[in-house]
Amino acid sequence: MTTISPPVSAPGRSTDLRGRSLPALAVLGIAVAALAVAAAVVYGTGIGGAVLVIALGLVLHLIGTYAASSAVEGRRKARNRVWTTLVYSAFVLAALPLVSVVWTLLSKGLDRFDGNFFQTSMNNIGPRDPNGGAYHAIVGTLEQVGIATLITVPIGLLCAIYLVEYGRGRFAFAIRFFVDVMTGIPSIVAGLFILAFWVLIVSPHLTGTGRPGFSGFGAALALSVLMLPLVVRSSEEMLRLVPAPLREGAYALGVPKWKTILRIVLPTALPGIVTGVMLAIARAAGETAPVLLVAGASAAINLNPFENNQASLSVFVYQQAGEASKYSPARAWTAALTLVGLVLILTIAAKLLSRRNRLSR
Structure with missing residues (x-):
């Protein structure tokens, strides 16, 4: 009977499979x-x-x-x-x-994070008055950014769908080129464009007064100019990441192209598209120069975005940071915290909504 002896290890060589480790x-x-x-x-x-x-x-x-x-x-x-x-x-x-x-x-x-700050405006508030809040600025920011989002998202998403699914040739190249150019334009240029086009030309004819029409809607138009290239580029990249076999499988089953885009491509890319939209909203919410140019600044509450001056949180922070009052810096910091909190809440809500829609499918 033949016996097999275990292999003899070489002198000085450890048979332990696990090497030494530094504690x-x-x-x-x-x-x-x-x-x-x-x-x-x-x-x-x-x-x-x-x-x-x-x-x-x-x-x-x-x-x-x-x-x-x-x-x-x-x-x-x-x-x-x-x-x-x-x-x-x-x-x-x-x-x-x-x-x-x-x-x-x-x-x-957190020093001024109280009820007075969120329920009052700066109307009739002097430099020696410790009260006064940013209610008017919060309303202005929500209305301006909301209108800009309603304008930008459909246009940007449809443009991205065209570039990915249909765009070929020089026209698509020209669209991509102008979108890239718009991505780098300063915000003050967008404000000047809306000032020259909407405030000084279109609004006086619409209202019939002949006077420049400064309004929150003008600020929303300027913000939409800044948001549009971000939405287009982010949506385009997310749509390109959708695997081609998903489209091919739908086409093989006889599904029309428009329905494939609507029911398969867009739901698959939705989380990334939402992320790009929220980045655009965050940029728009923090812009100051275009809002100052076309919406001005107001210390009173203005719930109508189509008439008269309207404030925003970014403009409120800018004004309070430059005021010669010992109570102004606290208002500016609280307004900045409020602005960040609003963007955070919107981002979390959009992420949860997109995740829920994706799971439900």
Whole structure:
């Protein structure tokens, strides 16, 4: 009977399939030591502050981690640890400005986050009056952005569908070219265009007064000019990501092209389209220059977007930040927090609605 003996391992070679690993406490200790050495060097020589300490500590941490990991785990895992640390560091570096903005808004914007701020306007409010709110500006922002969205989304979505499903030749190339050009135009140019076209030419003839027609609707038109290229480009990219076999399967079943677009392509691309629309809304809600040009500024409540001046939250922040009153900065910060909160609420609601519609299908 023949017996098979187990293979004999080479001298000095471990038979354990799992290699040695650098303990987590060792990595933490290297990080603490790197920060300590960096602090000693920076503050000892007086060449910088906390930012330089963190930057130098990161470099020392990478060097120490690579050396320790090479000795324990090998060069391959050492390089992996170094690149992993760089990726996490880049994420933290990118998140720091966002966290700083959110913290600043919350710390300074909650001072006037009360009922008076959301229920009153700045009408008859003097520089020594601590009251006064942004009710008129909130109403103006909601109406202007809402009208701009109603104008822009159908036009932008239909334009994107044409470019993806039907557009060929020079005409489609010209549309893409002008959309790309419109993406980079300054907001003040959009405001000047609506001022010259709508406020100074069209509105005087419509009203019959012969006077320039400053209104919230004019601001909505200017915002729609800024939103349109964003909606078109984002929708176009999302429609292009829809797999071709979905279209081909519908065509093979005899489904018309318009119904394939309506029932298959658009629902598949809906989450991405909603994201692009919300980015356009966020940009429009924060614009100040075009609203100042075509809607002016008003301290009173104006619920009619088609007549007279109408304020917005961005204009309100701009005005309050420049007022010579000790109560104005608090109003400006609270208005900025309100604007961010409105955009956040709209984004969450749109995401939930698109997700629900997608699941229901």
